[in-house]
Amino acid sequence: MLVSLEWLQQYVDLSGLTPEELAEKVTRTGIEVEGVRHLDDGVKEVVVGYVQACEPHPNADHLNKCTVDIGGTEPVQIICGAPNVAQGQRVAVAKVGAKLPGGVKIKRAKLRGEVSEGMICSLQELGVDGKVVPKDVEEGIYVFPESAQIGEDALAILGLRDTVIELGLTPNRSDCLSMMGVAYEVGAIVNRSIDLPTPTQTDVATGEFAGKHITVTVDATEDNPLYVAKLVRNVTIGPSPLWLQNRLRAAGIRPHNNIVDITNYVLLEYGQPLHAFDYDRFGSKQILVRRANDGEEIVTLDDEKRTLTGEHLVITNGTEPVAVAGVMGGANSEVTAETTTVLLESALFAGGPIRAASKALGLRSEASSRFEKGVDPNRVEEAAERAAQLMVELAGGEVLEGSVIEDHRTDEPRVITVPADKVNRVLGTEISPSDMVALLERLQLPTEASEGTLTVKAPTRRGDLVIEEDVIEEIGRLYGYDNFSYTLPRGEATPGGLTPYQKKRRLVKRAMEEAGLTEAITYSLTSEKLATAFALQQAETTKLSLPMSEERKVLRQSLLPGLLEVAQYNIARSQHNVALYEIGRVFLQEKAGQLPTETERLAVLITGKWTSHDWQAEVKETDFYVAKGLVTHVFAQLGISREVRFEQGKVEGFHPGRTAQILLGSEVIGTIGQLHPSEEAARDLKATYVAEVDLETLLNADLSSLGYEPIPRYPAVTRDVALVVDESVSAGTLRTIIEKTGGKLLEAVYLFDLYDGEHMEKGKKSIAFSLTYLNRDRTLTDEEVTKAHEAIVSAVKEQTDATVRGA
Incomplete structure (x- = not known):
């Protein structure tokens, strides 16, 4: 709601207050002021x-x-x-x-x-x-x-010496969608009286009754409890006076002509939407309010043909629609330069049908927004009288006597009682009942206090006042939140903390950022084409029923497509060295129509030259081992390096010779490797390495907790061994055999050489490991080391047909 302070000044004295001071007071009493704009700023x-x-x-x-x-x-x-x-x-x-x-x-x-x-x-x-x-x-x-x-x-x-404040209203405060409603609020806040306009009728055409020229019938009485029609003849259509145009512009409404501008002015003043029909173009002397027929059509004031359904409420001339009730009028009866007689509508419409029609037709107007939230049922007739008065003054019209009304209102006056001690108990205050009455009466809420109980008669303009707590809130906000005493909460307090999963998750984030990667957050929604790309496991896709676009209509099953989009965006802007990670959820649907299972994943992407800020090591060009090192760093931080292994594999979308699957025990929990060259070419990327790990499986696994061991007191013994094996045998397979056979004495295994050059037999390769042996309780003997080493070599020979190079 845009509020002109020059206009508001007509209803309540604002002297001594700057716009900024007023905005601060309004905000502190519960209605947020989103902005203060001086219209002449800079001019x-x-x-x-x-x-x-x-x-x-x-x-x-x-x-x-x-x-x-x-x-x-x-x-x-x-x-x-x-x-x-x-x-x-x-x-x-x-x-x-x-x-x-x-x-x-x-x-x-x-x-x-x-x-x-x-x-x-x-x-x-x-x-x-x-x-x-x-x-x-x-x-x-x-x-x-x-x-x-x-x-x-x-x-x-031009009214540009004015200041406009913008109110950020919540749906329950529809009373402040009018200047009069704002006047009630501001008058209470600054504790000053208000002076509201009272409509007076002049130049009535004596002996001419509106009821002779128009009738009103309401079929949908629940949707339209009250309908008021007035007739104003001999009007002259022309521009509105400048003061009226200025008021409308300040409120964000375009001036049109004097009749239309008057209806908009009264809408802003009273919060009551009005509509002016050209009586001579209306098509009959009958107004019939009903639900539309399925397939019925109307051309609205924006010259769009709209098809209606039985959910829409329409104003008709007895046969065809002339307006979508509470939303927009029809072009067949709009006021034009030739209009001489105005049929004025002021009505009370239920919010539900108006909201449904506004949404279904894609029409949102100043009128529909007010009907949706609720208007004052006791100001419908008064607003019509006010508009008729202005049509006499500004358009030279003559108002026919009386109004044609169909009234089906059933609402009873709302009386709310609340014990005064409950007010103080809830607010933590010591306000006397008489002061409570004074605060409520500043808001023009008739209140009596008797035997410690407040009795409040809620006016119809305040539809948000229904229960005791509503009254308590009104007292509290006018009393002033800054006047509340400071107290500590009472009750049992329990210390907060992170779950084991959350602690491990933080370790993962820290490990990624220590290694120099930047966190990315990408969309959970993607296109159908990318929804299953690079997914660790295939599942049914989850589609939105009302997607924003084709690119955001399906829930993702992998984080990698999103990271690739981020990489493309950066590289297109000359940021060629990209190192990213993301921790996010993917959505896997077991059966079509079911809710998907949400699983958390860790994804990594690196391309170009890569530098670790903490490790102080620079890699000229990213390769597979850089990516593997980053993932291994995470496993090391979790203390599970020995439980995780890598096996060469072929995965769709990845390079066939530079890809591995990540296993935890016998379960595949991730994939790491270079993007397939065709995928890189399609995205205009150079060598790009990615990894994705099932984080929930990893962090929820029954693994030994991270611990620390003292520096060994006894020396370790190192032995190297070079094994000649078939090209099909991987280093990971040899390492697994070595670790299983080495037992307690084997402290560490390091791969330090791979050779398949000209001196190697065709189909063979040499892989060299450095083995470290250690007994933490005493010094090892040569006999113990030799026995353990020979056992390892024997096991490798037996299981892989390996030979020891140089033996």
Whole structure:
């Protein structure tokens, strides 16, 4: 809700308060002020000028040379390109030295050889939002009425010396969707009386009753409990007076003509939506409110044909729809320049049907937003009278006597009782019952206190006041949250802490960031094509019923497509060295139609040159072993390096010779390797290495906890062995055999050489390991080491047909 303080000042005295101070007070009492905008911010030295002469520029086809009286001793020459500039107009002129929004400063200049001493301004150039500029001056300058005085402050005439505050209203505070509602609120906050307008009726056409010319029938009484119709004849359609246009623009509404502007003005003033029909184009003397027929059509005011259903409430002339109730009128009965008789509608519509129609038709209007949240049922008739009064004053109309009303309201007055001691108990205060009454009556809530109990009569404008707690909240926020005493919470306190899973998860994040990787957070939604790409396990895809786009319609089954998109984005912007990790969820659906299972994964991506910030080691170009080292670093931090192994494998989307599966025991928990060259080419990537690990399986596994051992007191013994094996035998297989056979004395195994050169038999390769033996309780003997080493060599020979190189 945009609130003009100049308008609000008519209802409540704001003297002594700056806009910022008022905004702070309003925010502290429960309604957030989202912004304070001074409409003249950055604008000065703009006056009303009179165009004495206007002729085409001698050297430019689309420019005009104007002589303009700006109230000084001599007229000035201004070059203007507006298509609608003409002699005899009163216009807004930025004088030499003036400032306009955006830091524009007006200087004396030459345009195509002609001097220009100022600028004739459009509303947009003065800072007015283009969407609220009247359509007839949307592409040109604004022309003032004859009453504007030459040399007068143009900003003041245009209402731009005003300040607008924007209220961020929650749905329950629909009462503040009107200037009168805001006046009630602000009057209570600053503790000042309010003076609201009271409609008066003038120039009634004696002897002419509205009921002779129109009837109202409501079939859908639950959807439309109250309908009020009035007739105003002999109106003259024209522009609204400037003060009315200024009010609408400040509230974010475009002025149209005096009749339409009056309905919008009363909507803003009372919070009651109105609609004006052209009576002569209405098509009958009958108003029938009903549910639409399935397939029924209407062309709305935006010139769009819309197909209706039985869920939509419509206003008809007895046969065809003339408006979608509470949302938008029809083009077949709109007010035009030829309208002379206005049929004015003021009604109470239930929020549900209005919300459904607004959503289904893709139409959201100022009217629908208010009906959805609820309007004051006791101000429907008063708002109609107020609009009729303004049509008499501003359009020269005559109001036919009486209103045609169909009333099916059944709501009873709401009376809320609340014990005063409960108020203090809930708020932690010591407010007396008399002070509670005073606070509530500042909000114009009739209240009595008797025997320690408050009895509050909730007015119909405050539909949010229903239960005791609502009254307590009103007392608390007006009393002032800053006046509450500070107390500690009572009750049992239990220390918080991380679960074992959360602790391990933090270790993983720390390990990734220690290694120099940057965390990425990507979309959980992807396209159907990418949903199953690189997935560790295939499952049914989970599709959204109402996706935002084709690229975001399916829940992901792998984190890697998202990381690849991030890599592409960075590389396209010349960031060629990318090192990323992500911890996120994937969604696996066992059967179509079921909710998916959410599983947490760790994904890694590196490409280009890579540097570890903590390890102080630089890799010229990323390769498989860098990626493996990063993943192994995570396993080391978790203390499970020995339980995890890597086996060469072939996985779709990965390079066939540079890919491995990650196993925990016998279970595959991840994949690591280079992206397949075809995948890299499709994404315009160079050598890119990725890994994805099932983090939940890893962290929930029954593994020994991370521990620390003292530095050994006794020396270790190292023996090297080079094994000649078939090319099909992997280093991982040999390492597994060595570790199983080595027993307690084998402390560590390191692979340090691979050879398959010209001196090696065809189909064979040599793999060399360094084995470290250690007894932490005493010094090892040569006999013990030799026995353990020979056992290992014997086991390797037996299980892989290996031979010891050089033996």
